[in-house]
Amino acid sequence: MGQVMLKEILLKAFTDMYRSICMANTYENNRKDCQYVHSTSLGHQAIQLATAYNLTPIDYVSPYYRDESILLGLGFTPEHLMLQLLAKAGDYFSGGRSYYSHPSSNLKDKPTIIHQSSATGMQLIPSTGIAKGIQYMQQVGKLDSTPVVICSLGDASITEGEASEAFQNAILYQLPIIYLVQNNNWGISVTAEEARVASAVEYAKGFPGLSTIEVDGTDFELCYYTMQEAINAVRNNEGPILIQANVPLLGHHTSGVRKEFYRTADELAESDKHNPIYKLQWRLGETGVSEKEISDIKAAVEAEISQSFSAALNAPAPMADSALDHVFAPTPITAEKGERAPKHKEKVLMVDAALFAIQEILEQHPEALLFGQDVGKRLGGVFREAATLGEKFGDHRVFNTAIQEAYIVGSTAGLCATGAKPIVEVQFADYIWPALNQLVCELSKSCYLTNGKFPIQMILRVPTGAYGGGGPYHSGSVESTLLSIKGIKVVYPSNAADMKGLMKAAFYDPNPVVMLEHKGLYWSKVPGTEEAKTIEPDSDYILPLGKANIVEKASTEQLNKGNSCCIITYGMGVYWAKAAAKNFDQQVEIIDLRTLYPLDDALVFDTVKRHNKCLIVTEDVALNSFAQALAGRISSECFQWLDAPVEVIGTATVPAIPIHLNLEAEVLPNANKVSAKIKALLNY
Numbered sequence: 001m002g003q004v005m006l007k008e009i010l011l012k013a014f015t016d017m018y019r020s021i022c023m024a025n026t027y028e029n030n031r032k033d034c035q036y037v038h039s040t041s042l043g044h045q046a047i048q049l050a051t052a053y054n055l056t057p058i059d060y061v062s063p064y065y066r067d068e069s070i071l072l073g074l075g076f077t078p079e080h081l082m083l084q085l086l087a088k089a090g091d092y093f094s095g096g097r098s099y100y101s102h103p104s105s106n107l108k109d110k111p112t113i114i115h116q117s118s119a120t121g122m123q124l125i126p127s128t129g130i131a132k133g134i135q136y137m138q139q140v141g142k143l144d145s146t147p148v149v150i151c152s153l154g155d156a157s158i159t160e161g162e163a164s165e166a167f168q169n170a171i172l173y174q175l176p177i178i179y180l181v182q183n184n185n186w187g188i189s190v191t192a193e194e195a196r197v198a199s200a201v202e203y204a205k206g207f208p209g210l211s212t213i214e215v216d217g218t219d220f221e222l223c224y225y226t227m228q229e230a231i232n233a234v235r236n237n238e239g240p241i242l243i244q245a246n247v248p249l250l251g252h253h254t255s256g257v258r259k260e261f262y263r264t265a266d267e268l269a270e271s272d273k274h275n276p277i278y279k280l281q282w283r284l285g286e287t288g289v290s291e292k293e294i295s296d297i298k299a300a301v302e303a304e305i306s307q308s309f310s311a312a313l314n315a316p317a318p319m320a321d322s323a324l325d326h327v328f329a330p331t332p333i334t335a336e337k338g339e340r341a342p343k344h345k346e347k348v349l350m351v352d353a354a355l356f357a358i359q360e361i362l363e364q365h366p367e368a369l370l371f372g373q374d375v376g377k378r379l380g381g382v383f384r385e386a387a388t389l390g391e392k393f394g395d396h397r398v399f400n401t402a403i404q405e406a407y408i409v410g411s412t413a414g415l416c417a418t419g420a421k422p423i424v425e426v427q428f429a430d431y432i433w434p435a436l437n438q439l440v441c442e443l444s445k446s447c448y449l450t451n452g453k454f455p456i457q458m459i460l461r462v463p464t465g466a467y468g469g470g471g472p473y474h475s476g477s478v479e480s481t482l483l484s485i486k487g488i489k490v491v492y493p494s495n496a497a498d499m500k501g502l503m504k505a506a507f508y509d510p511n512p513v514v515m516l517e518h519k520g521l522y523w524s525k526v527p528g529t530e531e532a533k534t535i536e537p538d539s540d541y542i543l544p545l546g547k548a549n550i551v552e553k554a555s556t557e558q559l560n561k562g563n564s565c566c567i568i569t570y571g572m573g574v575y576w577a578k579a580a581a582k583n584f585d586q587q588v589e590i591i592d593l594r595t596l597y598p599l600d601d602a603l604v605f606d607t608v609k610r611h612n613k614c615l616i617v618t619e620d621v622a623l624n625s626f627a628q629a630l631a632g633r634i635s636s637e638c639f640q641w642l643d644a645p646v647e648v649i650g651t652a653t654v655p656a657i658p659i660h661l662n663l664e665a666e667v668l669p670n671a672n673k674v675s676a677k678i679k680a681l682l683n684y
Contacts, residue, residue: 120187353534
C-alpha cells in the first residue's frame with residue numbers, strides 16, 4: 001500500500017488490544033462475580049479496533065455481542081463496559097437491563113449506536129434502515145454531512161434470510177453502509193462446513209452492486225488501511241461494501257458455552273497461533289518500540305483493568321423500582337383537540353380519511369415518508385389507501401418495496417435514529433408474520449433496553465379483517481398476537497373520524513404504533529357499516545390513543561331497573577353490536593375501544609360496574625384471545641358488581657377463514673349471533 005503506520009496508532013492499538021485481553025482474563029478469574037452471560041472479542045480485536053479508529057462522531061455503528069474492542073476503540077472505558085457486564089445502575093448503555101457488549105449511544109463525541117439485539121443477524125436490517133435514513137434526510141435537505149454506517153456481524157449471520165433483504169435494499173438504493181463480517185468459522189459449535197455453502201464474500205458476489213473485500217482480520221495495520229479506504233469510498237457515494245475479515249475465535253462462544261465444550265486442545269492451540277497481538281507486538285518491535293516500553297504498557301493496563309473492575313464491582317445496583325421505566329417514551333398527545341365534525345366538510349370513507357391524514361402529515365413534515373408493498377404512485381395501495389400520494393410527494397417520499405415484511409418493519413428502527421419519521425405498510429395482516437422478528441426483537445425493546453435513548457417513532461399500517469370471501473390468507477385478525485408484544489401500541493379505528501384523529505396521534509407518538517385497519521370498513525361496502533363514513537375532521541384534529549368511546553347508550557330507565565348490559569368491542573364488532581342492539585329496548589350500551597393498547601381501563605370498568613353484565617365482541621378467534629384476557633381482567637376488577645359471567649363472542653376456533661361465503665359466514669360473528677348472546681345475558 002505504500003503507507004507507513006504511525007507508531008502512535010500502533011501503540012494505541014496495542015494498549016486497547018491488551019486491555020481486551022486483561023478484561024477477558026479478569027472476567028474468567030472472577031466468574032462468580034461475572035454471573036451474567038457475556039462474550040469477549042479475543043481474536044477479533046485487530047479488525048474491530050481498526051474499524052473504530054476510522055469512524056467519526058457523525059457516523060453510525062452497529063456492533064454485535066462480541067464487539068467490545070470496537071467500543072474500546074471508540075473511547076468507551078473498560079469501566080463503562082464493566083458496568084454493563086455486571087448490570088449496574090451506572091451502565092450507560094442499558095441501565096442494567098441488557099448483556100455485556102449490547103451498546104446504545106447518542107453521545108455527541110462518538111458515532112451513534114442504536115439498540116443492539118442478541119438475536120443473531122438482527123442488526124442487518126435496522127442498520128440498513130439507518131443508511132436509508134441518511135440518504136433520505138439528505139434528499140429532503142435535513143442533513144448536509146456524509147455519515148457512514150458500519151454493520152458488524154458474524155459469518156453465521158449471512159445464512160439468514162434477512163441478510164438478503166438488507167443487501168437487496170442497500171444495493172437498490174446505493175446506501176452508505178459497510179457490512180463488516182468477522183469470519184471465525186464458528187456458529188457456537190457449528191462449523192462453517194456444516195452450516196453454509198459459501199463464505200460471506202462468495203455469497204455477496206451473487207448481489208451485483210455490492211462490492212466485496214477480504215482481509216486478514218488479525219493484521220491491525222492492514223485492517224486499518226482497508227477500513228480507511230472502504231469508509232472513504234462509501235463516504236464518497238461509491239455504494240455499499242461487504243468486508244470479510246478472517247479471524248480466529250480465541251475465547252469462549254459465551255461464558256455459558258465454553259470453548260472446551262466443543263473444541264479440542266489441538267484446535268485451540270492452532271487458533272492461538274493467529275492471535276492478533278503477536279503480530280502487533282512484532283510490528284511494534286519493527287518500529288523501534290523496546291521490550292521495556294511494551295512491559296510498561298502492559299503493567300499500566302493491568303493496573304487500570306484491576307482498578308476499573310473493582311470500581312464497577314462496588315458500583316450500586318439498579319433500584320428495583322426502575323424496572324418499569326422506559327417501556328414507552330412519553331407521548332405529547334394527551335387530549336383530544338381540533339374540530340371532529342366541521343360544518344363545512346362532507347362525509348368521507350374511512351380509507352380516504354387515512355389518506356387525507358397521511359397527506360397532511362407529509363405536507364407538514366418533510367422528515368415523514370411512506371413506503372410498503374404497492375403504495376407507490378403506480379397503484380397507490382391495493383385498497384387505494386395511498387392513492388395520489390406518490391404523485392404529490394415524489395418517489396423518494398412515497399415508494400414501493402419488494403415483498404419484504406421484515407425489511408419494511410425493521411428498517412424503521414434505523415430510519416428513526418436519523419430523524420426520519422416512517423409510515424409503513426404490510427399489505428395484509430395475514431402476511432405480517434415475517435416482520436414479527438424485527439417487531440419483537442428490535443422495535444418493541446429499543447426504548448426499554450436503551451434506557452430511553454432510542455424510542456422508535458413509526459406507524460405500521462395493517463389492513464385486517466374478513467369480508468366478501470377474502471379467504472384464508474386475506475382475512476386474518478392478528479390483534480391478539482400483536483397485543484402479546486410489550487412495547488408497542490395497537491390501534492383499531494371503526495370509522496373515518498377516528499381513523500384520521502388516531503393516525504395523527506400515532507404519528508406524533510414517539511413509540512411504535514400498529515394501525516389495524518379493517519378492509520370491510522374502508523369503503524363501507526359491508527351492509528350495516530354505512531356509519532363508518534363520517535364527516536372528515538379538520539387537519540388539526542387529533543384523538544389521543546387510549547380513549548374509548550361510548551357509541552350507544554342504554555336508557556337511564558333500563559339501567560335503573562337492572563335490565564341493561566354493556567358490550568365492549570372494536571372494529572367490525574361495533575357494527576355487529578349496533579345492529580344487534582336494535583332488537584332490544586335501549587338496554588344495550590356499546591363501548592368502542594378504538595385503541596387496544598393502551599386500553600381505556602377506566603371507561604371499561606366504570607361501564608361494567610354500572611350495568612353489571614358485560615359482553616365482549618371480537619372478530620378474532622375467541623379462544624385464548626385478547627378478548628378473553630380482557631374478560632378475565634373485567635371479572636377480577638369488577639367481580640363484586642357482576643350479576644353474570646363476562647361473556648365473549650368471536651370467530652370460531654379455526655386456523656383460517658374459509659373462502660366460500662357460506663363457510664365464512666358460519667365461522668364469523670354477526671348481528672344475529674351477538675343478539676342471541678345479549679338475550680341470554682339479559683335473562684341470566
